[in-house]
Amino acid sequence: MVASREHDLTGHPWITAERQTQLRNVLLGLVLFVGLVVWIFHTLATHTARPPAFVHKLRAVGVLTWVYALVQLLDLRFYHSRFAQRRREQMGLPENILGWLFGQMLAWFGILYFALTEDLRWYVAGLMVVAVTFWGFPVRSGSR
DSSP: OHHHHHHHHHSOTTOOHHHHHHHHHHHHHHHHHHHHHHHHHHHHSOOOOOOHHHHHHHHHHHHHHHHHHHHHHHIIIIIOOHHHHHHHHHHTOOHHHHHHHHHHHHHHHHHHHHHHHOOOHHHHHHHHHHHHHHHHSOOOTTOO
């Protein structure tokens, strides 16, 4: 009975509370593992300096990525606009998983930036946003 109720709410029968917990753990594990791989690579390999114009453009892309993701997270969590509702209906995923994925987007940009520039700040900030999304979008058995 509960499984059919969850299937009706999410559109996917496999999205149970237990699977959401597993998915959240896998997402966190991947971000931490790839960040560790990049860090080990930077400690073993020599650094090649990137042109300042490239780093400047990469920062601009990062700012745009952060603005987009944070607006979407605020919309998902507090405003529930028609755009957020339409996205959730089209994807068939609960809003907590969508929130985690927007947090992941910031962490993955941080990994990319760290890999290209050896600047760890964007990655650490992305990990903090991932932690906030895990807290702000908890696992729910009947996610809306």
